[in-house]
Amino acid sequence: MSKKVFIEGAISPQFVADSIAKHQSKTNIGAHNIFLGQVREDEAEGKKVTAIEFSCYETMAEKKIAEIREDAFAKFDLICMHIYHSIGIVEVGQLCIFVFVSTAHRPQVYDATEYIVNRIKKEVPLFGKEHFGEEGFQWKRNA
Amino acid sequence: MSKKVFIEGAISPQFVADSIAKHQSKTNIGAHNIFLGQVREDEAEGKKVTAIEFSCYETMAEKKIAEIREDAFAKFDLICMHIYHSIGIVEVGQLCIFVFVSTAHRPQVYDATEYIVNRIKKEVPLFGKEHFGEEGFQWKRNA
Amino acid sequence: MLTIHYFGEIAEKTGLTSEKLHSQGQHISTVLAELQKKYALENGEFQVAVNHELIDLSQDLELTETDEIALLSAFAGG
Amino acid sequence: MLTIHYFGEIAEKTGLTSEKLHSQGQHISTVLAELQKKYALENGEFQVAVNHELIDLSQDLELTETDEIALLSAFAGG
Numbered sequence: 336m337s338k339k340v341f342i343e344g345a346i347s348p349q350f351v352a353d354s355i356a357k358h359q360s361k362t363n364i365g366a367h368n369i370f371l372g373q374v375r376e377d378e379a380e381g382k383k384v385t386a387i388e389f390s391c392y393e394t395m396a397e398k399k400i401a402e403i404r405e406d407a408f409a410k411f412d413l414i415c416m417h418i419y420h421s422i423g424i425v426e427v428g429q430l431c432i433f434v435f436v437s438t439a440h441r442p443q444v445y446d447a448t449e450y451i452v453n454r455i456k457k458e459v460p461l462f463g464k465e466h467f468g469e470e471g472f473q474w475k476r477n478a
Numbered sequence: 479m480s481k482k483v484f485i486e487g488a489i490s491p492q493f494v495a496d497s498i499a500k501h502q503s504k505t506n507i508g509a510h511n512i513f514l515g516q517v518r519e520d521e522a523e524g525k526k527v528t529a530i531e532f533s534c535y536e537t538m539a540e541k542k543i544a545e546i547r548e549d550a551f552a553k554f555d556l557i558c559m560h561i562y563h564s565i566g567i568v569e570v571g572q573l574c575i576f577v578f579v580s581t582a583h584r585p586q587v588y589d590a591t592e593y594i595v596n597r598i599k600k601e602v603p604l605f606g607k608e609h610f611g612e613e614g615f616q617w618k619r620n621a
Numbered sequence: 622m623l624t625i626h627y628f629g630e631i632a633e634k635t636g637l638t639s640e641k642l643h644s645q646g647q648h649i650s651t652v653l654a655e656l657q658k659k660y661a662l663e664n665g666e667f668q669v670a671v672n673h674e675l676i677d678l679s680q681d682l683e684l685t686e687t688d689e690i691a692l693l694s695a696f697a698g699g
Numbered sequence: 700m701l702t703i704h705y706f707g708e709i710a711e712k713t714g715l716t717s718e719k720l721h722s723q724g725q726h727i728s729t730v731l732a733e734l735q736k737k738y739a740l741e742n743g744e745f746q747v748a749v750n751h752e753l754i755d756l757s758q759d760l761e762l763t764e765t766d767e768i769a770l771l772s773a774f775a776g777g
Binding site for chain 2: 348349351352353355356358359360361362363364365366367368369370371372373374375376427428429430439441444445446448449452
Binding site: 515530532533534535537538541542563574575595598599600601602603604605606617618619620 | 628670
């Protein structure tokens with residue numbers, strides 16, 4: 336698991352397409368499930384989010400993602416899984432997280448994706464500053 | 479729901495990317511979940527599947543997909559959903575189904591995707607002939 | 622006269638995608654008995670849709686000429 | 700001497716990403732009391748990771764100079 340998880344700026348739809356294409360030679364895969372998080376134009380006190388600026392505690396984040404990865408492979412019958420998260424500015428409408436799970440058969444693929452996304456939100460030290468254009472910012476916090 | 483559901487041949491990763499890109503202007507979306515079915519190199523009596531040839535009873539299939547769509551919107555808090563399925567030959571490693579669900583917040587997105595895929599498998603009159611290269615074929619049947 | 626459509630493996634067995642049938646009766650049981658005999662179709666090998674809905678074969682539906690009748694093999698989508 | 704790292708909103712409040720600290724004691728409670736006073740950090744406003752694991756602040760861990768200590772604001776990934 337020396338793979339690159341953190342991506343500078345938004346994750347492009349093209350990056351998602353390239354990841355899918357790379358799995359077409361794995362002919363034991365029957366089902367893929369992809370979760371994508373998109374920056375929403377949330378409102379707070381009449382101001383609209385224009386972007387989120389992500390930062391992370393990289394050594395801890397990589398360790399946590401390695402643990403999540405290991406646990407997911409132990410818990411579910413997966414062929415492949417990949418996690419990508421943006422660092423830096425991601426504008427409204429752009430993608431900031433991409434979780435990609437592949438299995439032989441479909442039943443476990445949804446639960447595995449949900450499990451991985453929930454653990455990332457809860458355990459990985461990522462920080463997000465919501466920008467309100469010219470009207471300041473606030474720090475995002477996962478519930 | 480006059481959208482095109484059936485696609486001649488495999489669904490390309492580029493088609494998936496284009497669909498994702500089209501949703502980036504919908505700034506109320508926070509979560510996307512994508513299910514992709516990929517043709518597996520299954521074996522039967524020592525012969526390997528090389529492709530699946532899909533056909534459908536189109537008027538009934540469109541009616542069923544419209545029902546599934548309506549039920550999914552009633553049951554889950556969705557912003558968008560799209561269903562695409564291949565007709566004709568899809569080679570091993572290529573994609574034959576693409577279900578794309580978008581919500582404001584993530585909790586319902588996985589269940590909604592699973593619900594839609596399960597109903598498609600069970601209720602939509604699609605037929606698949608598994609080709610074993612030069613060694614004949616057999617008709618696929620969903621469990 | 623009824624029109625019957627065939628799909629999937631059933632279309633392969635009948636060699637037809639549809640046909641007009643001068644049936645002895647308008648009940649689904651009569652029609653199916655004729656077709657099963659003609660094409661050597663086993664019970665359980667096909668499903669029947671009338672007007673785009675699968676029907677319960679234990680209820681002997683009466684058909685009309687405007688009904689869209691289809692014999693379907695197992696579904697295999699996804 | 701301990702090295703403390705700051706991330707997210709905490710880095711903004713301290714104005715630092717890390718600093719060396721000559722603490723009066725090597726217990727986490729002592730270190731945190733000093734830092735909370737210095738930077739006006741409220742209880743509950745930060746989490747503490749030692750060697751990349753969040754720690755339970757009710758247990759008063761003793762720190763060593765080789766420990767990697769970090770004060771983190773709420774997580775916001777995904």
